[in-house]
Amino acid sequence: MSDTAPTKSKHFLETIIEEDLASNKHEGRVVTRFPPEPNGYLHVGHARSIWVNFGLAQQYGGVCNLRFDDTNPEKESQEFIDAIQEDVRWLGYEWNGDARYASSYFDKLYEWALHLIREGKAYVCELSAEQASEYRGWATKPGKDSPYRERSVEENLELFEKMRAGGFDEGAASLRAKIDMASPNMNLRDPILYRIRKVEHHQTGDKWCIYPSYDFAHGQEDAIEGVTHSICTLEFQSHRALYDWFVENLPVPARPTQYEMGRLNLNYTVTSKRKLKQLVDENHVAGWDDPRMPTISGMRRRGFTPNSLKSFCEMIPVSAKNNSDVDVAQLEKAIRDDLNEQAPRAMCVMNPLKVTVINIDEADSGLEMKAANHPNKPELGERVIPFSETLYIDKADFNEDNTLSRKKFKRLVSGEYVRLRSAYIIKSEEVIKDDAGEIIELKVSLVPGTVGENVEGVKPRGVIHWVSAENGVKATIRDYDRLFSDPNPDAGEGDFLAHINPNSLKEYEGVVEPALAAAKPEDSFQFEREGYFVADRFDHAADKLVFNKTIGLRDVWSGK
RNA sequence: UGGGGUAUCGCCAAGCGGUAAGGCAACGGGUUUUGAUCCCGUCAUGCGGAGGUUCGAAUCCUCCUACCCCAGCCA
16 A cells, blocks of 8 residues: 555544543543534534534444433424434434433432532522622623622522522522632633523423523533533633533543534524524525525535535534634535536526427437436436427527627527537527517527537537427426625624625526426436536425526636 | 633645645646536745744744634523
8 A cells, every 4th residue: 555645634533532542541432422402403513513423433433422402491492303303314324322302411410419519519699690790700800709609508408499499580599609700711700500490391391490501511411421522612612621620520420521623614604593593583584494594404405415515524624723714615516526426417498598490300310319317427327308399498598699709609699500418409590589679589400410420510619408398397496596695794793684695596487308307306416507406305396396406517617 | 901712825724843735716728519527737935923942943932913712590
């Protein structure tokens, strides 16, 4: 193996896991977890987190848990839980055992809160949220102790029980860890462990009216599940001290470690759950799974494949240092590559212009054209495309002006030749216009002997796609573009909604070749010269064809 | 101006004292019945700035500068 091929360099998590495996830190176990809060749909960023956590477990013979971090019932719902599971499965990952819930550890967490109280390390504080904020101090100013900080263990036990039993109003009391109000790390200034929320929980019903905070729950959940490598994003770095504090001060069954990695941002899109929710709630899009949404379900409906999302993740290095602002072109590259390999080719005319072949009787190769389903993969077979006296080509593929240079316009112009893809070469003979001067029809002649052949003296300017008007099938084409026209819709003071691209969805009533009538929802095709399209997951039916544009073909010419 | 982080090509990023990987984008050229794919080539004397140590520094030291995170009873 004297290969000169560049080897993909290991990222920091792989290095850490390999070191841990080598030192037998966790008896050879690798347990990761993907811990979404069920308060929204998963997006690209989550896709990467899923890929990292499940991928690492797979790579090192470990397992990955799916755990719903459902400690805040106010924002969560079963709808999101169901959607999240569907997304993870669709990506092709299988979690270890049943899905877990932070809420199923509430009893244990409560017991551990009691433990901290008994150790004198937690107390019930009756400062209001505003007061607590004042007491917390400022970044450059140490906080001061809560007047409730020195209550006796007995009193705290009693008061915490009162909290649990609903004896306090929301906000009237909280359980806090007694750490250090002067700590330079704000997270250590007596953080909240439990707060009162008199709302029903989607999993535990009305059993609880106090709920643990993220900080008090997450590390302990990891410990309970035997998670060895708890991977989160950079903004939790300053929480690591707290994570460790709980794990050190509680009789937890294991010692997990938190590692932080950079978040993934994409330009021309927003990936904050709050903003995605706003787009849905205010009907700027048709729902969480609108094909313009960067949600997993949206991308799925747009025609992205699990493989394309995974290869996208592989393209983006995992970094411990920065949140990365990745160019959407990178994502587009991933889906184009996958679909270029997989998608059968077909023809679709989005803006039909009628074409009449005046010498159809000279069709010496017959009227059944054969076309390969994939130009580079003969094993994918071929299909028959009916040719006929009347056809459709795209309006954009004809121009009356025959002074256009052959280099600049490789399509049909008056009096010249063009090749119809997989069929005859035709010559434009006559242009028919309506009263308004609009071109409504073309009369053309076909050149005999040009199916699969070239003939001396006939030089088509290019190759264009077409569909038989007599056999083609009507189809609705949804042409999606980026939802935002600004590379960074989040930037600045302005409202991100102001950057919504008004042309992110264009609908066409087009015509597709008859073979496409058999397309099933979620089947992908390359409509030649146009791009990749997918039969809509929900709206496409045998008697009502609906195709969504996943992504256009790479186009190095239109911009020039 | 507290604490925690980060600064390497337009974007992402490797590099861990021995003379700047790779991907995306971009730009040339070749093949082509998709202006696609594919192929071939170009793209940081430079690593936030200024000093210093060293035969040698993106890597070590010093001092600057910029940006991100933490002041929810959100995660």
